[in-house]
Amino acid sequence: MTIDEIMSLLYNWWAINPLFTIEDRSITISTLFISVLIIVLTLVFSKLLQRVVKGRLLARFRLDAGLEYALLRMLHYTILGFGIYVALTSIGLNLGALAGFLALLGVGIGFGLQNLTSNFISGIILLFERPVKIGDRITVQDVWGDVEKINLRTTVVNTVDNVSIIIPNSKLLEDNLVNWSYGDLRIRIHVPVGVAYGSNVDLVTRLLLEAAKGCNHVLVEPKSQVWFTEFGDSSLNFEIVCWLPDSKVKPIAIDEMNRAIDRLFRANKVEIPFPQRDLHIRSDATRNKE
Secondary structure, eight states, X not given: OOHHHHHHHHHIIIIISOSEEETTEEEOHHHHHHHHHHHHHHHHHHHHHHHHIIIIIIHHHXXXXXXXXXXXXXXXXXXXXXXHHHHHXXXXXXXXXXXXXXXXXXXXXXXXXXXXXXXXXXXXXXXXXXXXXXXXXXXXXXXXXXXXXXXXXXXXXXXXXXXXXXXXXXXXXXXXXXXXXXXXXXXXXXXEEEEOTTOOXXXXXXXXXXXXXXXXXXXXXXXXEEEEEEEOSSSEXXXXXXXXXXXXXXXXXXXXXXXXXXXXXXXXXXXXXXXOOXXXXXXXXXXXXX
């Protein structure tokens, strides 16, 4: 086989012999390669444009991180959608064929893609309504952490243990979501404490307020309070109610306060009780006498 024959064979394989046909349009390797190349170039162009817009345009407006991220994501998806449209038209697919594809996709949704569609729509809602933003600390189900990334289908939450949890977007809208960073960042915490019966209630109150005052993360205003909540089974139960500047310091503040309470109670001989039960043992001899 000569070189000309080899080149002719390669050309036929590349540009003439169809892989498949769509609406009488032959799709060859070359046309398929061009369409993929267009999408790849679109992704590269999107990343470069996002970098320029973020560094030269959005930086001037000093937007918060969540809004900036949402705008950049919408820019990316707009450019990507346009690139996909150009790629499809480059191989001869018209809008009618695309509509047929969407109709088939709709049938697929009816047969098992409901969750995917729900998460996709939820992602769009999250990007536009912004009930959750990048950097917010949230609690959803048993997950507690900071929002790291919001995609169209999932949201990535980084927990306080530096573990990334991927949550479907629909869960953020359907389940009860606690956004600790929404609006006012300050939060109020309740720290329960029990002391032994017979303890001086006024002394306990003073020591608890002193413990809260000595905590570096507790705000001076609003002032901390101590509530005498109930007469428990084995203890007099109190609660320290105080305000923190941010939910992110909650574990540290509770740790500092508990350590201060233990130190002050030991120094002032205030007893923290443990549950007590009276156990009565009856022998067989006692039962026979009865």
